[in-house]
Amino acid sequence: MKMKRDVEIDIDNNTRLRTLLKIDVSEKYVAWLNDYEIMKYTEQNYFEHFFSNVCDFVEQKYNSENDLLFGIFSDDKHIGNIKLGPISWEHKSAEVSYFIGDKNYWGRGIATKCVKSIIDYGTKVLHLEKFNSGYYELNLGSEKVLKKCGFCVEGVRVSNVVFEGKRINSILVGFIPKLS
Numbered sequence: 001m002k003m004k005r006d007v008e009i010d011i012d013n014n015t016r017l018r019t020l021l022k023i024d025v026s027e028k029y030v031a032w033l034n035d036y037e038i039m040k041y042t043e044q045n046y047f048e049h050f051f052s053n054v055c056d057f058v059e060q061k062y063n064s065e066n067d068l069l070f071g072i073f074s075d076d077k078h079i080g081n082i083k084l085g086p087i088s089w090e091h092k093s094a095e096v097s098y099f100i101g102d103k104n105y106w107g108r109g110i111a112t113k114c115v116k117s118i119i120d121y122g123t124k125v126l127h128l129e130k131f132n133s134g135y136y137e138l139n140l141g142s143e144k145v146l147k148k149c150g151f152c153v154e155g156v157r158v159s160n161v162v163f164e165g166k167r168i169n170s171i172l173v174g175f176i177p178k179l180s
């Protein structure tokens with residue numbers, strides 16, 4: 001399936017998703033990826049990010065047939081990302097991942113609205129039927145976001161990741177819009 005690459009989705013009056021472009025990569029965005037407080041519950045935390053790597057990542061996702069990487073823009077500012085992908089066209093399923101990098105925008109319901117919107121787009125436009133995501137068990141914010149969007153726990157990868165010197169579980173969740 002040929003995917004439309006340049007996509008814009010309105011979330012509310014001042015927030016929208018737009019396919020991320022190389023020109024959107026800023027020092028601010030790179031700094032989010034290197035910020036322990038922001039990334040501590042994600043795999044980004046385990047390596048250092050540089051401007052050029054981030055540009056390569058964004059370009060690679062832009063050219064991918066199996067990923068849609070969106071920037072989250074609020075008040076016309078880039079505040080975070082949300083990704084639908086990898087998409088499995090055979091199984092009509094996709095992974096969903098996200099972060100709000102600008103801490104001023106935490107706790108305003110933005111991640112919840114963005115996940116709901118991306119699922120709506122994936123279902124209606126891309127005809128996907130299953131959405132998968134996951135979080136470290138200590139990530140209460142992400143747990144709430146995914147629950148509010150209808151995701152159910154499908155599995156626990158016991159003692160799967162090292163967090164601050166301790167082994168903790170990672171939680172696997174899924175959502176099937178047709179069953180909701």
Ligand SMILES: CC(C)(COP(=O)(O)OP(=O)(O)OC[C@H]1O[C@@H](n2cnc3c(N)ncnc32)[C@H](O)[C@@H]1OP(=O)(O)O)[C@@H](O)C(=O)NCCC(=O)NCCS
Pocket residue numbers: 037038039041042098099100101105106107108109110111112113134135136139140141142144145148
């Ligand atoms: C986790 C994260 C995505 C939440 O985004 P957000 O836009 O602040 O989330 P929302 O405002 O939609 O919050 C949804 C619910 O979670 C709660 N919540 C948000 N962050 C929380 C936290 N750190 N601890 C406990 N609850 C939290 C909110 O209060 C809200 O609850 P309510 O509906 O009962 O009021 C955001 O903090 C973030 O990007 N963190 C860093 C990166 C990350 O962890 N990404 C996800 C990896 S799986």
